[in-house]
Amino acid sequence: MVYRDRIEIDPQICTGKPVIRGTRILVTSLLSQLAAGESFEAIRRGFPGITDDDIRAAIEFAKDSVDSTELSALKD
Numbered sequence: 001m002v003y004r005d006r007i008e009i010d011p012q013i014c015t016g017k018p019v020i021r022g023t024r025i026l027v028t029s030l031l032s033q034l035a036a037g038e039s040f041e042a043i044r045r046g047f048p049g050i051t052d053d054d055i056r057a058a059i060e061f062a063k064d065s066v067d068s069t070e071l072s073a074l075k076d
Contacts, residue, residue, distance in 0.1 A: 003064070006057035018061060020054045030058040 008021045018027040025047055033043045040052050 003057035003060040006054050007061045020050060020058070023049065025050065027058045027061055030055055031062055034059070 006021050007018050007027060009016055009018050013019055014024055014026060019025055020027070020030075030043060030047070030050070033046070034055070038046075040055050043055055044050050044052070
Protein backbone atom coordinates (compact mmCIF):
# COMPACT_ATOMS: atom_id res chain seq x y z
CA MET A 1 0.00 0.00 0.00
CA VAL A 2 1.13 3.50 -0.71
CA TYR A 3 -0.09 5.78 2.05
CA ARG A 4 0.37 8.83 -0.18
CA ASP A 5 -2.89 7.87 -1.91
CA ARG A 6 -4.78 8.08 1.40
CA ILE A 7 -2.96 10.67 3.53
CA GLU A 8 -2.81 14.36 2.70
CA ILE A 9 -1.01 17.30 4.21
CA ASP A 10 -2.49 20.66 3.25
CA PRO A 11 -1.90 23.89 5.17
CA GLN A 12 -5.56 24.75 4.56
CA ILE A 13 -6.81 21.58 6.28
CA CYS A 14 -6.25 21.13 10.03
CA THR A 15 -3.30 23.55 9.92
CA GLY A 16 -1.30 21.15 7.77
CA LYS A 17 -1.45 18.15 10.06
CA PRO A 18 -1.69 14.80 8.22
CA VAL A 19 -5.29 13.71 7.66
CA ILE A 20 -7.10 10.94 5.84
CA ARG A 21 -7.63 12.30 2.32
CA GLY A 22 -11.00 13.95 1.85
CA THR A 23 -11.64 14.19 5.60
CA ARG A 24 -10.52 16.17 8.61
CA ILE A 25 -9.69 12.99 10.49
CA LEU A 26 -6.17 13.36 11.84
CA VAL A 27 -3.70 10.52 11.39
CA THR A 28 -2.76 11.07 15.04
CA SER A 29 -6.38 10.43 16.08
CA LEU A 30 -6.29 7.02 14.44
CA LEU A 31 -2.87 6.24 15.90
CA SER A 32 -4.04 7.26 19.38
CA GLN A 33 -6.99 4.90 19.08
CA LEU A 34 -4.68 2.07 18.01
CA ALA A 35 -2.26 2.82 20.86
CA ALA A 36 -5.18 2.62 23.28
CA GLY A 37 -5.87 -0.90 22.04
CA GLU A 38 -8.89 -0.17 19.87
CA SER A 39 -9.62 -2.62 17.06
CA PHE A 40 -9.97 -1.58 13.44
CA GLU A 41 -13.67 -2.35 13.77
CA ALA A 42 -14.06 0.00 16.76
CA ILE A 43 -12.17 2.75 14.97
CA ARG A 44 -14.40 2.38 11.89
CA ARG A 45 -17.47 2.68 14.12
CA GLY A 46 -16.08 5.88 15.65
CA PHE A 47 -15.09 7.38 12.31
CA PRO A 48 -17.77 6.51 9.74
CA GLY A 49 -16.36 6.27 6.24
CA ILE A 50 -12.87 5.23 7.38
CA THR A 51 -11.67 1.93 5.92
CA ASP A 52 -9.14 -0.63 7.07
CA ASP A 53 -6.86 0.64 4.29
CA ASP A 54 -7.10 4.17 5.73
CA ILE A 55 -6.03 2.86 9.14
CA ARG A 56 -3.18 0.87 7.59
CA ALA A 57 -2.11 3.99 5.69
CA ALA A 58 -1.94 5.92 8.98
CA ILE A 59 0.30 3.20 10.43
CA GLU A 60 2.51 3.18 7.33
CA PHE A 61 2.76 6.98 7.42
CA ALA A 62 3.86 6.86 11.07
CA LYS A 63 6.42 4.14 10.32
CA ASP A 64 7.90 6.11 7.44
CA SER A 65 7.94 9.27 9.55
CA VAL A 66 9.96 7.50 12.23
CA ASP A 67 12.24 5.90 9.65
CA SER A 68 13.09 9.30 8.19
CA THR A 69 13.74 10.95 11.55
CA GLU A 70 17.20 11.00 13.07
CA LEU A 71 16.92 10.40 16.76
CA SER A 72 19.48 11.17 19.40
CA ALA A 73 19.96 8.80 22.29
CA LEU A 74 17.08 8.86 24.74
CA LYS A 75 18.02 9.92 28.25
CA ASP A 76 16.27 9.04 31.50
